[in-house]
Amino acid sequence: MDEATLTRTLPAQRDLRGWLGDRGVYLALALLVAFNLAFTANFATVGNLRLQLIQVVPVAIVALGMALVIGTEGIDLSVGATMAIAAALLPLYLGYGPWVAIPVALAAGGVVGLVNGGLVAFVGVQPIVATLGLLVAGRGIALVIAQGRLTELFDPTLAAIGTDRVAGIPITVLIAGAVAGLVGLVVRRTTFGRRVVAIGGNRGASVLAGLPVRRTLVVVYVVSGLLAALAGILDTARLSAADPSFVGLLIELSAITAVVVGGTPLSGGRVRILGTLAGALLMQLISATLIKHDLPDSTARMIAAAIIIAAVYLQRPRVAT
Amino acid sequence: MDEIETPTPVLEVRDVSKRFLGVVALDRVSLDLRPGEVHALVGENGAGKSTLIKVMTGVYQPDEGETVYLGQPVSYTRPRDAQAAGISTIYQEVNLVPLLSVARNLFLGREPKSRLGLIDTTRMHRKAAELLAGYGISVDVRRPLGELGLGIQQMVAIARAVSTAARVVIMDEPTSSLEPREVERLFEVVNLLRARQVAVLYITHKLDEVFKLCQRVTVLRDGRLVHTGDVTAITRLRLVAAMLGRDVAEVQAHGVTSFGEEHQRRDDRPVLEANGLTRRHVLDSVSIGIRRGEVVGLAGLLGSGRTETAKAIFGAQPLDHGSVSVAGRPLRLGSPQAAIGAGIAMLPEDRKAEGIVPNLSVRENIVLAALPALTRAGFVSERRQDELVTTFISRLRIKASSPDQPVAELSGGNQQKVLLARILCLDPKVLILDEPTRGIDVGAKAEVQSLIDDLAGKGLGVLLISSELEEVVEGADAVVVLKDGAVVGTLRRDEIGEDRIMELIAQAGRASEGGADG
Numbered sequence: 026m027d028e029a030t031l032t033r034t035l036p037a038q039r040d041l042r043g044w045l046g047d048r049g050v051y052l053a054l055a056l057l058v059a060f061n062l063a064f065t066a067n068f069a070t071v072g073n074l075r076l077q078l079i080q081v082v083p084v085a086i087v088a089l090g091m092a093l094v095i096g097t098e099g100i101d102l103s104v105g106a107t108m109a110i111a112a113a114l115l116p117l118y119l120g121y122g123p124w125v126a127i128p129v130a131l132a133a134g135g136v137v138g139l140v141n142g143g144l145v146a147f148v149g150v151q152p153i154v155a156t157l158g159l160l161v162a163g164r165g166i167a168l169v170i171a172q173g174r175l176t177e178l179f180d181p182t183l184a185a186i187g188t189d190r191v192a193g194i195p196i197t198v199l200i201a202g203a204v205a206g207l208v209g210l211v212v213r214r215t216t217f218g219r220r221v222v223a224i225g226g227n228r229g230a231s232v233l234a235g236l237p238v239r240r241t242l243v244v245v246y247v248v249s250g251l252l253a254a255l256a257g258i259l260d261t262a263r264l265s266a267a268d269p270s271f272v273g274l275l276i277e278l279s280a281i282t283a284v285v286v287g288g289t290p291l292s293g294g295r296v297r298i299l300g301t302l303a304g305a306l307l308m309q310l311i312s313a314t315l316i317k318h319d320l321p322d323s324t325a326r327m328i329a330a331a332i333i334i335a336a337v338y339l340q341r342p343r344v345a346t
Numbered sequence: 347m348d349e350i351e352t353p354t355p356v357l358e359v360r361d362v363s364k365r366f367l368g369v370v371a372l373d374r375v376s377l378d379l380r381p382g383e384v385h386a387l388v389g390e391n392g393a394g395k396s397t398l399i400k401v402m403t404g405v406y407q408p409d410e411g412e413t414v415y416l417g418q419p420v421s422y423t424r425p426r427d428a429q430a431a432g433i434s435t436i437y438q439e440v441n442l443v444p445l446l447s448v449a450r451n452l453f454l455g456r457e458p459k460s461r462l463g464l465i466d467t468t469r470m471h472r473k474a475a476e477l478l479a480g481y482g483i484s485v486d487v488r489r490p491l492g493e494l495g496l497g498i499q500q501m502v503a504i505a506r507a508v509s510t511a512a513r514v515v516i517m518d519e520p521t522s523s524l525e526p527r528e529v530e531r532l533f534e535v536v537n538l539l540r541a542r543q544v545a546v547l548y549i550t551h552k553l554d555e556v557f558k559l560c561q562r563v564t565v566l567r568d569g570r571l572v573h574t575g576d577v578t579a580i581t582r583l584r585l586v587a588a589m590l591g592r593d594v595a596e597v598q599a600h601g602v603t604s605f606g607e608e609h610q611r612r613d614d615r616p617v618l619e620a621n622g623l624t625r626r627h628v629l630d631s632v633s634i635g636i637r638r639g640e641v642v643g644l645a646g647l648l649g650s651g652r653t654e655t656a657k658a659i660f661g662a663q664p665l666d667h668g669s670v671s672v673a674g675r676p677l678r679l680g681s682p683q684a685a686i687g688a689g690i691a692m693l694p695e696d697r698k699a700e701g702i703v704p705n706l707s708v709r710e711n712i713v714l715a716a717l718p719a720l721t722r723a724g725f726v727s728e729r730r731q732d733e734l735v736t737t738f739i740s741r742l743r744i745k746a747s748s749p750d751q752p753v754a755e756l757s758g759g760n761q762q763k764v765l766l767a768r769i770l771c772l773d774p775k776v777l778i779l780d781e782p783t784r785g786i787d788v789g790a791k792a793e794v795q796s797l798i799d800d801l802a803g804k805g806l807g808v809l810l811i812s813s814e815l816e817e818v819v820e821g822a823d824a825v826v827v828l829k830d831g832a833v834v835g836t837l838r839r840d841e842i843g844e845d846r847i848m849e850l851i852a853q854a855g856r857a858s859e860g861g862a863d864g
Contacts, residue, residue, distance in 0.1 A: 216724060222706065227700075230703050233660070236715075
């Protein structure tokens with residue numbers, strides 16, 4: 026109601042809140058790990074850690090793209106559907122070999138991003154509306170492509186990507202790590218990364234500063250689409266089955282949660298890559314912990330919801346004098 | 347209601363101190379407001395004016411000192427409580443809801459209700475129209491507020507605050523977006539309040555207003571009270587000196603603005619030519635030529651098309667037709683990128699909405715427009731970036747704790763300097779400055795004015811827009827006068843004067859409606 030009351034917070038409170046909004050995810054993660062070390066049987070085993078990492082890969086990859094989109098004050102709801110489209114395309118093109126099928130599936134993600142980005146940047150549709158369309162239509166398209174079926178895949182290369190390890194680390198985890206490093210570098214050091222946060226911080230000013238605002242927005246959504254497709258491919262490879270009905274279902278919510286919990290505000294203007302990874306890991310560990318302690322998945326969702334609300338609360342605008 | 351007849355203050359702050367993270371914003375400041383006076387509060391940006399009014403209205407709690415209202419010590423924790431008690435504040439930025447109607451905005455939170463508890467729209471519209479008519483405004487009160495001009499929005503904000511039977515009205519630079527005609531009306535309203543024994547605290551950067559409207563004046567500098575007393579007992583010069591903390595003699599040498607004499611033009615070829623800029627209902631065949639080393643002023647009332655002309659040249663305002671050329675080369679219109687590429691740089695009018703990127707640091711804000719030149723293979727060259735930033739921070743004397751400080755934490759004057767640095771590091775041929783000194787303190791203002799002189803001296807062409815006539819008159823070598831989106835006259839050198847500009851505006855047909863944005 027009254028804007029002034031929102032900004033009345035005392036400096037000391039503001040600092041603590043600011044710190045929690047920024048870095049609280051690491052604290053939460055540390056606490057959760059400590060809890061598990063103390064109370065969960067077989068938590069600190071190589072097998073378990075590996076499992077947790079494998080399971081977090083799709084969310085982490087999708088969240089990295091989502092972080093860029095949210096950094097521009099946008100949002101991409103179509104990522105789960107994009108994963109499904111990529112998964113549905115794989116079996117169709119595996120006949121030409123995995124090195125044809127994988128690029129085709131990635132390209133499909135790029136096309137989805139192009140449509141989203143075009144709607145947002147050139148038509149001026151609000152991101153939530155623009156990407157909602159493909160959230161709804163995308164999975165339908167995937168099911169049409171796959172004729173509504175789950176298809177088992179017998180491609181050794183794909184299976185190797187999905188399940189092999191290098192030096193004890195699963196290949197999918199290495200890929201996710203490489204993607205995170207790349208996106209982090211882009212955000213920190215490149216002109217493109219600077220443009221992303223400038224557009225999210227003040228789009229009008231970015232236009233007048235001569236930044237290629239539209240092109241940047243399109244690229245951001247294309248990157249998000251490509252990463253979603255990559256996540257869909259890796260998930261399919263791990264399961265050795267393309268399941269367009271369920272692959273990436275509701276992943277947009279997990280990804281948005283990971284990003285926001287990790288310290289990237291929904292209002293844009295900032296991108297936290299390490300925070301996003303920590304956020305994804307936190308969400309994964311919460312559900313794993315609850316399952317280990319025989320609590321139902323529904324409880325995990327409620328806890329996730331509480332964490333989102335807390336994160337958004339901590340990130341309310343701080344300086345508005 | 348007895349106490350309002352006595353000379354005792356209606357609102358008083360005593361020895362108030364406020365610190366933010368160790369930085370002293372207010373240092374034992376005392377101030378009293380008497381019924382029936384207009385009390386000016388002046389000072390440079392960062393002097394503590396905003397903090398003081400926020401302490402008075404319960405936005406901030408003071409670290410030390412007390413607030414006394416109607417003889418009782420009070421401690422408001424919410425602005426709403428202060429408002430309910432009779433202390434109304436009109437902030438510099440209009441704090442209203444653009445999508446709601448004028449009437450809804452006027453009565454927000456206290457709408458007249460019908461017997462069923464629903465909003466009595468008919469009565470609300472009638473009362474709203476009456477209320478605004480009292481200020482000489484006739485608009486359709488059912489229209490969304492956002493469709494009206496900034497000036498009218500400001501008057502609505504005032505009408506809203508003042509109609510709540512206030513004992514104290516605090517106005518934070520109320521005239522900063524008003525047209526002269528509306529300023530006159532505002533003064534009438536302020537005098538009306540005074541006659542009603544309301545105490546008005548009037549924050550302003552404009553000396554004319556202090557002497558025209560106020561009875562007492564208080565000067566803050568660096569969080570401390572440096573002067574308080576009757577307006578009749580102080581000269582303009584002493585007041586400026588108190589604000590700046592300088593010697594009277596020194597200020598005398600500087601004059602009213604910091605512009606020097608005429609600029610020496612290096613040659614007569616135009617560096618910028620705009621021809622027949624036309625946009626239906628906005629601009630009507632506006633043509634402007636600027637030579638190297640020349641400052642061309644763009645004068646006119648709010649809504650005359652000054653900002654639109656500037657944006658059209660820069661490619662940020664759609665046009666039906668028209669052409670712009672820079673140093674003889676035609677410019678592709680409609681693209682700020684192309685304009686920047688051709689050597690045009692623009693300082694936007696609205697610092698907050700179109701200028702600073704608040705979440706980014708001073709460094710990142712300065713180099714924002716220059717990024718393409720700092721990029722090697724997609725990466726930002728840190729070394730060249732830091733060189734530029736260091737150069738401009740010292741050249742423009744930007745006061746920031748470090749280049750890493752978020753720009754949102756800087757004072758208005760320093761934010762403006764950051765934006766100037768942003769466009770200057772593009773090494774432009776033509777500068778378009780839209781209200782370069784609006785809302786910044788006297789010191790920064792003087793620095794910006796000298797900078798403009800300096801740049802023109804170096805051969806840049808400058809298009810200067812300012813609502814302060816003396817700035818255009820003293821700073822420009824030629825003045826183009828706009829009215830209703832069309833050029834009504836061009837004054838050169840000796841012809842330039844405030845009277846001539848106002849004559850031109852007055853001559854050309856009827857007075858403008860005042861409904862459009864400036």
